[in-house]
Amino acid sequence: MFVGLMDRVGDWNPQLLREVKGRWHVRNVAIAVVGSLLGYLFIFFYGVSQFNRFLIGSYYVSVQEPFCRLRDASLSAQKQLTQLQEKYQQLQAQFARYSGVKDFDAAKIRDIKEQIDLVKGKMVDLQAIFNPYECPKDQVDMALWWQTLYTKMFGWVGVTVLFVLLVVGTYMLISNLAREEREGTLNFIRFSPQSASSILVGKLLGVPILLYLAAALMVPAHLWLGLSAKMPLLEILSFWTVLAAGCVFFYSAALLFAFICPWLGGFQSWLASGAVFLFLCLANNKGIELNPGDWLNLFSPSVVLPYLFNRIELSYGSFPFNHNDIQHLQWFNLPVGMAGISLAVFAIFNYALWTGWIWQSLNRCFHNPNITIVSKRQSYWLVACFAVELLGFAVQDPSHYLTAESSYSAMEGIYYINIFNFLLFVSLIAILSPHRQTLQDWARYLRESGSQGKGFWHSPLVKDLLVGEKSPAVVAIGINLAIATTPFLVLILLWPGGIAKIDLLFGLAFSISLVMICATFVQIMLMMKTPKRSVWTTTMVAATFALPPIILGIAQLDPAKYPTIWIFSTFPWVGIEYAGATAAFMAFIVQLGVLGLLNIQLTRKLKKAGESQTKALLSH
Known part of the structure; x- marks a missing residue:
């Protein structure tokens, strides 16, 4: 069965078959599987450790966490306390005014003193509600606590897979082309009867094949975490769809970079993968500012993740991304950030547009490296x-x-x-x-x-x-x-x-x-x-x-x-x-x-x- 599948792959794309055969060995596959299993073990032990910390009391729970039953009362007290503090400052200013020589008024001073005492009493009562910053263990909604934990684990797993796929995949593709250029096999491939698109698609699908295997093995765990966190399946799949489009874009850009900068030699792959890593760090941690700089956010596949997390009112402080105010993202006044599905479609469109331009350049310069891209x-x-x-x-x-x-x-x-x-x-x-x-x-x-x-x-x-x-x-x-x-x-x-x-x-x-x-x-x-x-x-x-x-x-x-x-x-x-x-x-x-x-x-x-x-x- 496996031999028949390989034959069909070879008939469709001989270059893909060549890349898969060079990598699909027991040792390499075992490394990919073990890497994914380590990811599963990390997820399991992280969840167990968080639960144990909660049981023994070393897990700090803020009273403003969504799973704390005192949260609404605390937020309400905080809001009222802020209003009373403003009123207290106004009363103090009035007291200072009517205590002066110019506007002295004993009756108003007595009235203001009574109001100040009343406000101070209310502030003391509210501070008693607001001051316990830690949520008592018996006031924790355990169902929401687990949901929050699953959400955080979902975010970390998704962003980790994202970085591994894009950064390591970029390194592998450029390193492979640089090695073939040194060994002279790339010129041999250029003279083969295959089209440039067929050869490059084979490279793009075949070189990171073990990364694809490791990521595919992580999909069940990611789906389970997302569904356990009450996330809609369609929105979970939208993240993986945008991630797939991002992989095509970054991998295509890696191929083009390998062709236009061969003089960098072995440093080429390190430079490109490092640049991708730094760019993703920037795009992941950038908020929406309603200016042309918001374009950078679209090149990070994590841009759709906030729509999965807002359902339980979590802030992004404990997540490996920012994208604050993504719901306000506009393009020609169109509210593309209003819904997760519209943003996912727009992100895929953005990737598709620039991937298309990259492939025009790849087809142009593959058989003639000396021509402009x-x-x-x-x-x-x-x-x-x-x-x-x-x-x-x-x-x-x-x-x-x-x-x-x-x-x-x-x-x-x-x-x-x-x-x-x-x-x-x-x-x-x-x-x-x-x-x-x-x-x-x-x-x-x-x-x-x-x-x-x-x-x-x-x-x-x-x-x-x-x-x-x-x-x-x-x-x-x-x-x-x-x-x-x-x-x-x-x-x-x-x-x-x-x-x-x-x-x-x-x-x-x-x-x-x-x-x-x-x-x-x-x-x-x-x-x-x-x-x-x-x-x-x-x-x-x-x-x-x-x-x-x-x-x-x-x-x-x-x-x-x-x-x-x-x-x-x-x-x-x-x-x-x-x-x-x-x-x-x-x-x-x-x-x-x-x-x-x-x-x-x-x-x-x-x-x-x-x-x-x-x-x-x-x-x-």
Whole structure:
């Protein structure tokens, strides 16, 4: 039966059969099974230890736990006590007023004293109810106590499985591809008749097969804990569905990272798995803030867990995740966080969208590792998807930003948008910018062809700059910037009054000009003759853009006191709100001047490269 199953697997995907055969040995399977059994033992002993601690009295139970019968009385007393304390302070203020020379009134003083005594008596009575912070053992509802314990164990098991699957799975996939690259078997696989999708799906399903086995063995325990905690089966399954979608996304990203950074060698797998671990720690412990930063929460499969726990009014202090206020999550004013099922669907949609883009890049670069992972034409659609999804988190319900702090909320949103766009465009500049030899070939071809099309848009130069694989990336980066910033420009202009629109517009303008300066500078640096131009380019760009704000920070030049200095640096955003419009406009003009000079230099270098390449060919 097992042999027949393997034959069917081999017929469907030979690469999957190869990966499974290389791992499905008794020793490996035994390790996976033992790992899951240890998980079961941990669950059992943890539950027994908590119950024993409760029996012997060493288990501290807060009176505000949902299973304490005194909870409602304690919360009510706390609320009344807060109100009485406010009233007591008001009475004290009145007593001080009417005891003074100006407003002295003996009758009112006597009346206030009586009220103060009455309030103090009530406060003493309420403190007697509120002060026992520990719930007496005979006031514990044991059914709810077990339900709470099952809930906590469910959360810890779910998040532990999540971290193991995503972090260890990422390490295994990248380590496997790095080993095959060293041994030369990856090139052999590339020349096989299988499609790139078939080979990579085989890798994705086969390399972490033992992890899948261990996770599958933990499913019964997780289901039992969830059902024992009175959680609906559908919501438990929604967590596993989102986790499966998360595995596909992170594993696909791991495959792509392995292909684009083979020069990292053995450090590659450690770097990627460490990055995934740190990212999950961040996304798991981040609350909802109603700004574009909420996008990060969607990349953590634990985002749906709060909907399973709120049924017994638990806070998340004892759980390995946060996601506070997830029920307020919005996207284009749509309350996607209102229900668990809507959030699960939205999270799966988010994973599916970016997994699809990753697989386009995988199919593009698998058989040709030297090609860019996205073309210029694809980059326009990629940036459009990125901008639309990011814009959805920037557009919030008017009741949120029509407040006294709306200007702060808007500026905070722009900061997040700038961070996301910075990471996106740094990646695009690195991906789309061709190197010296490619640019020389393109410049020579352009010089030799010299033919003009019918009109501007049919010109070979324009077509090459827009969609050509070998042309400079500056124009493509500019178009992508227009795609990315236009929605946010419209959003700023249509934003209700009460925010500093001029500051936001200048912030957007500085972002555009600095990215264009960076793209042009990178393209010039990549035309150097040195063989290590990538290293030199990275170093020079990092020094040029990072050193000025670092130096200003070390010098303790406060943007509020020295806004002009900051606004003329490579980090002008912190000085915008303190500098005047004239200073900001002058700084923007200076940046445009720098951009113009860099483009003139790039054009000269390209012309010179085309001429020298043509002369070299004619001399032969």
